[in-house]
Amino acid sequence: MNSFFYPVRDSRVLLTAALLLLLPVAGCNRKADSSADSSSSETTGSAAGPQTVSSHSSSPPKPRPTALPVPAEIWKEFSGEKALAEVKKQIDFGPRPSGSAEIEKARAAISESLAASGWDIEPQPFTAETPRGTVKFVNLIARFSATTARPAPATTQTVIVASHFDTKRFSTIKFVGASDGASSTGALVELARVLALDPVLASKVELLFFDGEEAFTQFTETDGLYGSRHYATQLRDTQRAAQFKFGILWDMIGDKELTITLSADSPQPLTEEILLSAEALGLRKHFGYYNRSILDDHEPLLRLARIPTVDLIDFDYLPWHTADDTFDKLSPESLRKIGAVTLFHLRKALGK
Ligand SMILES: [Zn+2]
Structure with a gap:
């Protein structure tokens, strides 16, 4: 199970290989950037720049409980069981493809849990052309205020931690995406709860819940990654991208046999630093x-x-994109390990 030499089973691997041939240096090809943009029919929304709204914009945000002492070792606060409970909420909605009634429920559950931890949510709606016609997508952006300013200002964040919450649409199987969609989403909700224990740290983190990661047919430059393409384009066009030092994406992190398969385009030195964090927690063996x-x-x-x-x-996951990607394949311990490594790294990189 830990071998990294298994057959290519993902069109996105092939596409990326093709892109790498076209892009000798990732991110430095303006032509590729503009062609990707022009081929997308995403709406650009307001030109007024990022706006933060509370998830309950009709009523003022609830005051937070009296501040408690900030935990010295915040990575120890991440609960695999609490994360798994949030994962189960997502799975229990059933298949959650973009544009469905079920993904609306999934999004509402995420928003409710985030608001309960004191986060402010900016929904980021947009539409895009897909092989199934025009689809409405909604990313969720969560921010935390370390002061009394509410909703949280969008200027204090220097790191992005992200997950996708949609599941791939299948007509032939019931696909609930326990690891592929739900695991990272539930864990990110738990990360939000823990970060809120340290408001200054939380205010430096932007949490992203992406819609539309999955391709409707197969990954191409215009099918798949709808939410992240829209968000990244907005960051770039509003010049907000410059405030971020790095990002961490979680995807498929629930497998009982946790084997993080770092992509060949993993940026250095960020990846090395995260591996050092894993090493410090005795978890390096799960990363390759x-x-x-x-x-x-x-x-x-x-x-x-x-x-x-x-x-x-964790792309070393046999139930990937099958009806067997179900709750019983998950382990709270795997969620906890990724949560702890990420929190350890955030504390180290962002300080107090
Ligand atoms: Zn998938």
Whole structure:
């Protein structure tokens, strides 16, 4: 199971290999950037720049409980069980393809949990042309205020931590995406709860819940990664990209046998630093390099927004894109390990 030499089973690997041939230096090819943009029919939305709205914009945000002491070792606060409970909420909605009624419910559940931890949510709606026609997507952006300013200002964040919450649409099987969609999403909700224990740290992190990661038919420059392409384009066009030092993407992190397969395009030194964090927590054995690049939501952040972003993905997962990607394949311990490594690294990179 830990071998990285298994057959190519993902069109995104092939596409990325093709892109790499076209892009000797990732993120430095303006032609590729503009062609990707012009081929997208995403709406650009307001030119007024990022706006933050509360998830309950009709009523003022609830005051937070009296501040508690900030945990010295915040990575120990991440609960695999709490993360798994959030994962289960997502799975219980059933298949959650973009544009469905089920993904609306999934999004509402994410927003509710984030708001309960004191985060402000900016929904980022857009439409895009897909092989199934025009589809409405909604990313969720969560920010935390370390002061009394609410909703949280969009200027304090220097790091992005992201997941996709949509599941791939299948007509022949019931696909609930336990690891592919739900695992990283539930874990990110738990990460939000833990970060809120340290408001200053939380205010430096932008949480991204991407819609439309999955391709409707197969990954091409215009099918798949809809949410991250839209978000990265907005970051670039509003000049907001410059405030971010790095990004961490989570995808498929729930497998009981946790094997993080780092993509060949993992940026250095960020990846080495995260591996050092894993080493410090005795978890280095779960991380290895994949022998190819993996096309995922980190790619638009790298290419369009020029933000070094690493994809922590366990692509060594046999139930991938099958009806067997179900709750019983998951382990709270795997979620906890990724949560802890990420928190350890955030504390080290961002300080107190
Ligand atoms: Zn998938």
